[in-house]
Amino acid sequence: xxxxxxxxxxxxxxxxxxxxxxxxxxxxxxxxxxxxxxxxxxxxxxxxxxxxxxxxxxxxxxxxxxxxxxxxxxxxxxxxxxxxxxxxxxxxxxxxxxxxxxxxxxxxxxxxxxxxxxxxxxxxxxxxxxxxxxxxxxxxxxxxxxxxxxxxxxxxxxxxxxxxxxxxxxxxxxxxxxxxxxxxxxxxxxxxxxxxxxxxxxxxxxxxxxxxxxxxxxxxxxxxxxxxxxxxxxxxxxxxxxxxxxxxxxxxxxxxxxxxxxxxxxxxxxxxxxxxxxxxxxxxxxxxxxxxxxxxxxxxxxxxxxxxxxxxxxxxxxxxxxxxxxxxxxxxxxxxxxxxxxxxxxxxxxxxxxxxxxxxxxxxxxxxxxxxxxxxxxxxxxxxxxxxxxxxxxxxxxxxxxxxxxxx
Amino acid sequence: xxxxxxxxxxxxxxxxxxxxxxxxxxxxxxxxxxxxxxxxxxxxxxxxxxxxxxxxxxxxxxxxxxxxxxxxxxxxxxxxxxxxxxxxxxxxxxxxxxxxxxxxxxxxxxxxxxxxxxxxxxxxxxxxxxxxxxxxxxxxxxxxxxxxxxxxxxxxxxxxxxx
Numbered sequence: 001x002x003x004x005x006x007x008x009x010x011x012x013x014x015x016x017x018x019x020x021x022x023x024x025x026x027x028x029x030x031x032x033x034x035x036x037x038x039x040x041x042x043x044x045x046x047x048x049x050x051x052x053x054x055x056x057x058x059x060x061x062x063x064x065x066x067x068x069x070x071x072x073x074x075x076x077x078x079x080x081x082x083x084x085x086x087x088x089x090x091x092x093x094x095x096x097x098x099x100x101x102x103x104x105x106x107x108x109x110x111x112x113x114x115x116x117x118x119x120x121x122x123x124x125x126x127x128x129x130x131x132x133x134x135x136x137x138x139x140x141x142x143x144x145x146x147x148x149x150x151x152x153x154x155x156x157x158x159x160x161x162x163x164x165x166x167x168x169x170x171x172x173x174x175x176x177x178x179x180x181x182x183x184x185x186x187x188x189x190x191x192x193x194x195x196x197x198x199x200x201x202x203x204x205x206x207x208x209x210x211x212x213x214x215x216x217x218x219x220x221x222x223x224x225x226x227x228x229x230x231x232x233x234x235x236x237x238x239x240x241x242x243x244x245x246x247x248x249x250x251x252x253x254x255x256x257x258x259x260x261x262x263x264x265x266x267x268x269x270x271x272x273x274x275x276x277x278x279x280x281x282x283x284x285x286x287x288x289x290x291x292x293x294x295x296x297x298x299x300x301x302x303x304x305x306x307x308x309x310x311x312x313x314x315x316x317x318x319x320x321x322x323x324x325x326x327x328x329x330x331x332x333x334x335x336x337x338x339x340x341x342x343x344x345x346x347x348x349x350x351x352x353x354x355x356x357x358x359x360x361x362x363x364x365x366x367x368x369x370x371x372x373x374x375x376x377x378x379x380x381x382x383x384x385x386x387x388x389x390x391x392x393x394x395x396x397x398x399x400x401x402x403x404x405x406x407x408x
Numbered sequence: 409x410x411x412x413x414x415x416x417x418x419x420x421x422x423x424x425x426x427x428x429x430x431x432x433x434x435x436x437x438x439x440x441x442x443x444x445x446x447x448x449x450x451x452x453x454x455x456x457x458x459x460x461x462x463x464x465x466x467x468x469x470x471x472x473x474x475x476x477x478x479x480x481x482x483x484x485x486x487x488x489x490x491x492x493x494x495x496x497x498x499x500x501x502x503x504x505x506x507x508x509x510x511x512x513x514x515x516x517x518x519x520x521x522x523x524x525x526x527x528x529x530x531x532x533x534x535x536x537x538x539x540x541x542x543x544x545x546x547x548x549x550x551x552x553x554x555x556x557x558x559x560x561x562x563x564x565x566x567x568x569x570x571x
Contacts, residue, residue, distance in 0.1 A: 040569040055569035145571045194571075317419070317434035324433045367568055390423065390430070 031149050035354075035373035042358065043367045052396045054384040055367040057194065059258040059315075059340070061387075063295070064307040067259070070298035071291045083290050085282040087115025087266070091293050094300040095266050103226065103236040105249065111271040114278050115264070115288045115296075119224045120146060122250035122267035125277040126220045127154035127186070135185040140171040142343075142374030142381070144194045144222070159184070162376035165345065168334050169196035169377070173207035180211070186218050189237055192225035195374045195383035196343045197319075197336020202235045209240045219247045224265075225339040227256030227308065230316045232337065238268070245270045248277075255340070256308050257299040262292040315340050315387060322386040322393055329401035340387045343371070347380040349407060357382060364403035366396045409454075412437055413445050417454070420446075421555075424458040463558050465550070471518050473502070473550075474525050476533065477543040478513040488512060491538050500528050511543075522546070 021029060043055065062068075086092060092109035099105050107113050116122045123146070127137065131154040139147050141160040148158035161179045163169045176187070189208075191200040200208075212219055221237035238247040252265030267277060298304055319336065326333040326344040333344035346356045353370035360382075361367050371381030386393060415435050419426055428446060432439040449455045464471050478495075482488050488506055495515055496504045503516040515533070519525040525544070534542055550558050 034571075036569060036571050040567070043568045051568065053564075053566075053568040056566045057570040058566055060564065060566070320436050321430065321434050369569060390426070390434075394430070 027152060027155075031152055034145055034149075036145060036369060039354075039357065039369065039373070043361055046361065048365060051361065051365045051367055052388070052392050052399070053367040054386070054388060054393075054396055055369050056385050056387065058260040059255065059311065059387045060389065061258040061311050063257070063259050063262070064299070064304065066301075066307070067257070067295045067298045067304060071295040074291055074294040079290050079294060081290060083287045083293060085287050086113065086278055087288060088290070088293050088297070091115055091297045091300075092266075094297055095268075098300050098305075099236075099249075099268065103223075103234060103239060105236050105238045105244070105268075107249075107268040108271070112274050113266055113268050114274055114281055115266050115293060116252070116281065117265065117285055117288050118254065118263040119222060119250050119252040119265035120150075121281070121285065122248075122252070122265050123147065123188075123220060123222065124150050124154070125267060125280050126248045126250065126269075126273075127151055127156065128280055129273065129276040130154075130186055130218055131156040132185075134183060136181060136183040138176065138179055138184055138187045138217075139375070140176075140189070140193075141376040142169070142193075142195055142371060142378030143188075143190055145373060145375075147188050147190075148375070156186075157183075160376040163196075163198070164377060165332075165334050165343075165381070168337075169193060169198035169343070170200055170204055171208060173211055176208060176211055180215050180217075184215060184217060186220055187212060188220045188222065190222040190224075192229055192234070192338020194225065194339055195341050195369065195371070195378070195381075196334075197339045197341045198334075199229055199232070199234070199338040201232065202240070205235060205237065205240055209237075209243050212246060213242060217246070219243065221247050221249050223249060223251045225255055226251060228312060228315060228340060229338045230319060234338070248273060253296050253299055256312065257296075257304070258311060259292075259295065259299065262289075262295055264288065264292050264296040318386045318388075318390060318393060321390065322384065322397070325393070325397035326384075326400075329397060329404060331400070331404070340385055342384045342386060343381050344384065345380055346382050349404065351407070353379055353382060359407070360400065360403060363406070364399040366399050366403075412441065413449060413454075416442060416445055417449070420455070420458075461554065461556050463550070465558075472521055472525055473516060473518050473547040474529075475545045475547065476515040476517060476529060477511040477545075478515055478533065479511045479540040479542075480513065480536070481538045481540060482512075483538065491536065494536055495533065498528070498532060500525075 092113045095113055096107050096109040099107060127150055133155040135156045137151040137156045137158045139158050139160055140163050151158040159179055161175050163171055191198060219237055223236060226234040238244045238249050248267060248269040250267050253259040322342050323333050331344040333342055336342050346353060349356060353372045357368055357370035369383040371378035416431055419431055428443045429439050432442040480491050483490055492504050492513060495501055500517050500519060501515055502518050505514040507514050517525055517528060529542055529544055
């Protein structure tokens with residue numbers, strides 16, 4: 001449940017449960033349908049082959065062949081068993097080494113790392129392990145959609161904190177302070193950000209860390225886009241002074257390693273927290289699929305890491321192209337310094353983001369996600385994923401430009 | 409070679425039609441600088457040509473390609489240079505490589521049909537004085553050439569919209 005009704009104006013009133021729905025628990029039944037789902041149905045129903053989609057949330061690369069091949073080979077070798085609950089020792093070891101090398105954070109592979117089914121499972125584990133009924137979960141918005149529903153399912157209350165284009169959608173200490181109540185327990189911190197592409201620097205995070213300490217909060221730091229920063233290196237929340245034990249670091253292989261469909265994530269934290277999350281994981285999931293773990297291990301090999309770097313460079317080139325393109329056609333766009341999304345403003349058109357996105361699909365055959373679905377502060381913007389070929393991006397920009405001209 | 413030039417080459421290798429202005433935006437460089445680098449590389453013959461990769465098996469007018477292993481005696485003072493030149497000047501010859509190992513030159517030849525290739529080998533190639541022997545291997549299917557896979561893959565498998 002989202003506390004502030006303004007956050008989700010499209011929440012449908014819980015209907016009188018009918019048919020088999022009357023057996024559902026209210027918590028699940030009353031989770032509002034996601035705005036992105038509605039938009040997905042609209043776009044998918046058109047079946048128009050000419051639609052260029054900037055609406056995706058995943059890389060356009062397929063998983064590098066050496067990684068796929070490693071999984072195929074493991075299947076041929078008959079690796080089809082359970083693994084230890086926390087994941088194979090080799091993979092945990094490799095993740096520990098990788099986090100040390102890339103982000104200067106150190107986790108004990110035996111006691112502080114659990115391999116999960118995607119980063120999403122990590123979020124779910126963390127919230128279920130931490131939240132007592134009614135606890136508040138602070139979520140800077142606009143943001144990735146599932147945080148609020150997962151919070152609700154865990155019995156908590158998600159509290160959106162609006163961030164603004166003028167601040168490049170960074171979380172400020174003032175707005176965090178204003179949102180903290182005695183029930184606040186967790187801050188979900190997701191930078192680089194989906195959908196805004198915002199990042200937070202070390203200096204910008206220090207005052208946040210100070211408040212976290214003062215108010216005794218736990219931070220779930222979703223660093224799934226950590227590798228995708230352009231110009232400056234990602235700073236892990238866990239690497240801030242005093243924050244390691246207060247941080248549950250959630251990440252995975254989906255974005256930087258182009259492995260969305262493998263569902264490979266991991267969660268790192270203090271042994272006491274990990275032990276609790278591991279209990280939930282072992283009883284509900286048992287272990288992540290072995291073939292996906294083999295693939296993830298290969299992606300952390302030296303050549304696997306090189307392939308990752310090559311992909312990141314390619315996103316950066318397309319990022320510059322698309323931001324430049326939006327500004328050229330008169331869509332103000334802050335500089336996204338992370339992830340693979342641009343978040344241009346459509347406020348000057350006078351249309352709502354939903355109306356704009358719908359008309360853009362129908363009239364210009366370009367799909368992008370209306371900002372309102374990402375919560376507070378998302379209205380007036382459009383999430384455009386630039387993980388698409390240069391030719392397609394140029395064509396999409398051309399079409400959007402013409403569309404803007406027509407609706408003037 | 410500087411980093412800018414290497415990055416330009418990386419992009420042009422994938423798409424030779426990219427405009428200098430687009431390349432400049434993608435690399436975060438000034439357009440004038442990119443144009444100058446391209447001109448310089450053209451002049452230095454680093455960029456040799458802007459050609460098109462064609463899958464000839466899709467064209468009705470089919471061609472036959474063969475790889476020929478050529479053993480030859482190098483010439484005093486010039487090694488294999490002049491023999492290679494005598495071979496590569498023929499328009500039928502698509503590529504010539506000097507090889508290490510069991511033979512000396514690897515020659516790729518293209519013709520309208522088997523007969524034409526065979527006749528080129530017996531009449532032109534084998535008769536060069538320093539050529540000792542040739543072995544001809546016809547190419548049956550091209551899967552990948554110069555880093556480009558010829559097979560057509562399915563469209564983008566991603567959902568149109570995802571969170």
